[in-house]
Amino acid sequence: MHRHRFAVALTTVLLVSGCASEEPTPAPPDRSAVESRISVAPPPDVVVTAAQPNWIELRAADGVTYMSSTINPNGLFRGGASGQVLDPVDERPAWWAESGLPGTDAQQTVVVVGHNYSQREAPFRALGVTQPGDVVVLDTANGILTYIVESVGPLPKGSLLGENELRRAVPGRLILANCDVRDGEPTENNFIVVAQLQ
Template structure:
C-alpha cells in the first residue's frame, strides 16, 4: 500500500476492519484514454442534487442501487449520477463497465441497512473525456456518499481516499475480508491528465454503523 497518498492524503490504509470483496476493478479494467484534447481536472463544483435531502430512511432493505451522489461535509452535492441498471459481473480478471455510468458490482454485497458485506460501485475514468467517477479524485475524508435504492436511501461517511496499485487485490490480500456496512468506490486513476498504474479508491462506512 502507498502512504502517504496523493496531495498528502493517506492512501487506502490497512484498516482494522477489512473490506472484503475481490476487488477486480483495476485489476485490469479497460479504462482507456481516448483521443482528442485533454480535459480539465475534476473539481468540487456544485451540481443539482437528485436525492431528497430528508433521506436517508431509518431502515433500508437490501436492494440494487440506482443513483449515487457525493456531498461535502457541509452538504454541497458535487456529483449526482444514475447507475447503470444492469449490475456488473466479472469477465475473467477484468471489470469493464459498459458505459460511463457507475455500476454496482454484483459479486459484492448488496447495499442495505443490515448488510454484513462490503458493497462495491465502480466506474470508468478517462484522460480525454468526461465520466462521472472522475469526481473520485476530489473526494475528501468526511464527505458523504448517498446511494438510492428502490428500498430507500443509504448514507455513508467517507473514511479514506487514495490510490491502490492495480492488481494488488487479486492475490491473498488482507483487504478482501467482508466488513458490514462498508462501501467501496473505485475507478482507474488519472493523474495530471494521464492514466496511472493505480485505481483510485474511496472507502466509506454506513452512517449509524
C-alpha cells in the same frame, strides 16, 4: 463463499481497462456544486432493506453535492477471456453484482466502480477530489443510504491479489473505484474511496 466472490471482485476492479481515449483532455475534476437528484436521507434508525443502487451522489461535509449520477441498471460481472476484466459498458458507475447489496443490515461490502478517462468526462472522475469526511449517498428502490468517507487514495493495480484488509466482508462498508488518472494520463493505479454506512 460470498467473501471469496468479494475478493475476486476487488481483484477484478484492479484490472479495469478502458481508461484512455483520443478526445481532448477535459478540465480536471473539482468540487463545484451540481444539482442534487436525491432527497434528504431518512434518520439513521430507519431500516432500508437491501436493494441494488440506482443513483449515487458525492457531497462535501457541508452538504454541497459535487457529483450526481445514475447507476447503470445492469449489475456488472467479470468479463474478458480470463474472466478477470471489469469494463463498465458506459460512463455511468456500475454496481459490482458479485459484491453486497446496499442496505442498513447489509453484511457484505458493497462495491461500485466506474470509468475515469484521461481525455473525456465520466462521473467517477470526481473520486479524485473526494476527501475523508465527505458523504456518499446511494438511492435504492427501498430507500436512501448515506456513507461517510473514511479514506481515499490510489492503490497499485493488482495490490489486492494478496492479503489485504479491503478483501474482507465488512457490514456497512462501501468501496468506490476507478482508474487513477493524474495530469491527464492514466497511471498504474486504481483510485479507491472507502466509506462506512452512517
